[in-house]
Amino acid sequence: MIELENVAYSYGGGELLSDISIKLTPGSFYFLTGPSGAGKTTLLKLCYGALLPTAGQVRVMGNDVRNLDRDGVAMMRRNVGVVHQDVKFLDHLPVADNIALPLTVSGRQNEAGGADLGELLAWVGLNHRSAGLPPELSGGERQRAALARAVIMSPDVVLADEPTGNVDWEMSQRLLKLLIELNKMGKTVLIATHDLSLIRAAKSEVQARVLRISNRRLQLAGADL
């Protein structure tokens, strides 16, 4: 899975994260919280190899990310689903093709037959939008499309960076429900958010661990929420 050991990250002469240690266990559900600028996004980027730690070790699926070249990082990302707040798509491709993109780039496009992709589109409620282009989607639809893209390779881990940041309450609940469903399918889910109401809303649905970044360090804010 994903394991950080005494990780630090510095940028521009300042240390953003210090002595971070965490091991994401299979099938767990995590919230990562903290004020804006605390380093939530940085920590997530360290988890999927977009950034390299300045100290310590990050292991993803047993591989030290420092030892991976760019292609190694690319291969590793096929096993880690990522959802961003400002999700990016290839705007010239239909939504369905964007969702199937991880399969396309890994040469497994034939595995996403119409039925599988259709089921995924139905799961995120975007069947009617499959032929449309990404710029035509609303904020909530973009986030759901990003979630579908993140899970189409059936990764063991899903990392979501402020997935509800640009959507209304109703849509954020819908996204949360999808992420909880993923967790119930056995996926490890880590959601970075500063929205405490989202964490409270998850209380009745899932057992989640809440991690908080404060003063560059990671603290366990609460268990059995």
Next chain:
Amino acid sequence: MKFTVSEIRSLLAGDKQADRVVPPSGFTAQLTLFAAGVMAFLAVFALALSLASGRLAARWGDELARTSTIRIVAPVGERAIQTDAALRVLETTAGVETARALTDAEQQALLSPWFGSGIDLHSLPVPRLIEVVENPSGFDAEGLRLRLAAEVPAAFLDDHTRWRAPLVQAANRLRFLGWVAILLIGAAVGAMVTLAANAALAANAQVVAVLRLVGATDRYIAEAFIRRFTIRAFIGATVGMILGMLAVLLLPSASDDAGFLTGLGFQGVGWLAPLLIPVMAGGVALIATRIASRKALEALS
């Protein structure tokens, strides 16, 4: 710059899905096609020049090297006697394979470009010409000159050396320049494709970021661009080559009267040589895009 067999196979086979991930780049694509076409058009002419110069150099170098001319400069009444005497000398000269006096018709044909047809050679002080072809061992030109001076004072030997050597040198230089032009055209295609590929990669930085996020390797991303530019260069060069060959076809046909310029074209299997131009343009584009994409992806990481 090494290409593995699987890389070349996947490039040739193509991947429709992969090709679609890079957005169409309209104007850049048209410019690449146009530039490749123009370069191929010019390359056809450079190739034609090079091959024609090569033929000329070979002709002047090999065929004319074995021939000499003897001029009989004598009054009209003595011309035939002096000609026969010179021919007798040649018959007994070691190294001479054949020797014959040009007929009036042949001499008229030689002069017709300057004096027009139907001229009366007997009314002009035109020397009689004897064509001498030497055998592979050749003859002693200086010895023959001395013998002619003694026995046929009206005969002058011209072994073509004086004017042939600079012509052969000029033809060889023209051939060399033709190949240099082809190399420069190839380099220009490479530079143009590199610039276009760099521009395309820079313009598609967000596409690259998305592809990397979903697990695309550098090779996958690069191949999408490489295929695109290779195919564009190949198609553009094919069109340019066809137009270039049509233009060469429309040149006046080669003839002995009109000289070198009308011989600027292809002959025999030489017509197949331009077919290599699109292949080479594609190859140059493939290498140039690969280098450019490798550097650009490095910079975008």
